Amino acid sequence: MLSGNPAMAQADTIPTTDMIWSWLKAVPDPEIPVLSILDLGIVRNVHWRGETLVVTVTPTYSGCPATATISLDIETALRDQGLTELAVEQQLSPAWTTDWISEDGRRKLRDYGIAPPQASAEKVPCPRCGSTETERVSAFGSTPCKAAWRCTDCLEPFDYFKCH
Amino acid sequence: MSSEDPLFDYTLRLGDSCIVLAQRISEWVGHAPILEEDIGIANIALDLVGQGRLWLDLAGEIEGQGRDADALAYHRDAGAYRNHLLTEQPNGDFGQTIMRQFLFDAWYLPLLKGLSQSNDSRVAAIAEKAAKEASYHHARHTDLVISLGDGTEESHDRMQAALDVLWPYTGEMLTADKIDGTLCEAGTAPDLAGIEQVWNDHVSKTLTAATLTQPESNFMQSGGKAGRHSEHLGFLLAEMQFLQRAYPDAVW
Numbered sequence: 185m186l187s188g189n190p191a192m193a194q195a196d197t198i199p200t201t202d203m204i205w206s207w208l209k210a211v212p213d214p215e216i217p218v219l220s221i222l223d224l225g226i227v228r229n230v231h232w233r234g235e236t237l238v239v240t241v242t243p244t245y246s247g248c249p250a251t252a253t254i255s256l257d258i259e260t261a262l263r264d265q266g267l268t269e270l271a272v273e274q275q276l277s278p279a280w281t282t283d284w285i286s287e288d289g290r291r292k293l294r295d296y297g298i299a300p301p302q303a304s305a306e307k308v309p310c311p312r313c314g315s316t317e318t319e320r321v322s323a324f325g326s327t328p329c330k331a332a333w334r335c336t337d338c339l340e341p342f343d344y345f346k347c348h
Numbered sequence: 349m350s351s352e353d354p355l356f357d358y359t360l361r362l363g364d365s366c367i368v369l370a371q372r373i374s375e376w377v378g379h380a381p382i383l384e385e386d387i388g389i390a391n392i393a394l395d396l397v398g399q400g401r402l403w404l405d406l407a408g409e410i411e412g413q414g415r416d417a418d419a420l421a422y423h424r425d426a427g428a429y430r431n432h433l434l435t436e437q438p439n440g441d442f443g444q445t446i447m448r449q450f451l452f453d454a455w456y457l458p459l460l461k462g463l464s465q466s467n468d469s470r471v472a473a474i475a476e477k478a479a480k481e482a483s484y485h486h487a488r489h490t491d492l493v494i495s496l497g498d499g500t501e502e503s504h505d506r507m508q509a510a511l512d513v514l515w516p517y518t519g520e521m522l523t524a525d526k527i528d529g530t531l532c533e534a535g536t537a538p539d540l541a542g543i544e545q546v547w548n549d550h551v552s553k554t555l556t557a558a559t560l561t562q563p564e565s566n567f568m569q570s571g572g573k574a575g576r577h578s579e580h581l582g583f584l585l586a587e588m589q590f591l592q593r594a595y596p597d598a599v600w
Binding site for chain 2: 243245246247248249276277278279280281321322323324325326328332346348
């Protein structure tokens, strides 16, 4: 381990959960890397169970292949901070909802070219030109969380992060 | 406790139905009529694989013999599967596949809503999660049945033929047996009579909008819930389980 790592940690001082949250903020979503897993709202809880740090995660879609990768990425990120006793646990209920995507996350999605979830899916503004003259091409898209849309003004196709 | 627990069989039925249906519709990947439908079908298969895994992991936990979802999916033969006969029926043409999905969703979604109120918190959590995904499938297949039924003469005739072929496989899902009854009394599962009512309302309303005629025959096939399957399941499992049979316990 390189010297100067803040978490030579576990041996000397136990990192606070605030520190752990800040480390988790740097873990990207594997499918949409501009979003952190905290922007996505899937980390439910971080707590110590004796010597073991337990991170509780809620899956987005039950078959999403990214779920296993996310657990591995969380573990890797925390090991890089010097933590060794780790458990990443899955919690299904309450079920994840796109309402848990942060404001910051919505902005990052838009900047990345993905329309963020809308309360009313009737009018989804184009993430490129902002026009609301858009139409749905398909209710499904390149990943379980997205649908395929198209802008009839700038004519660009785009992904819409569907409400869930 | 093991397999004496009626909840073991009950969760197997749910898990097996999801996995078998996912395997069936995966056959369309790369072959669907248009790209968007191809992607849609692949996404639905993925949701069903995920839900099937959750149900089968829970079945394994209830059984308590150390079997997980993979062991249950890959190391059982047809006679040990508990999926509904509807889910193993061949895809037929695209219309027949959509009709089968529609008839399945019309049962599965209200069932999941009922199960999300289960007094077993593990069942309720999976059902709550799965219902969100299933409602999306339900909406898609309802729309497609209407647009294909009330479409061209050709698409209408194909949808009517699909409905006639699949109709006898719908009774099994809606008819309670001893296991359904026991779990309903225990507060673990909803009463199938209530599900049947929701199913009837939605199916008859949709078929009317689709200008299709509900078959009059009351003859219904059954047996899937007890492990007696149509000739199609063995072939499906032979393909699905090939790798684990040829290279036992191979991992990704």
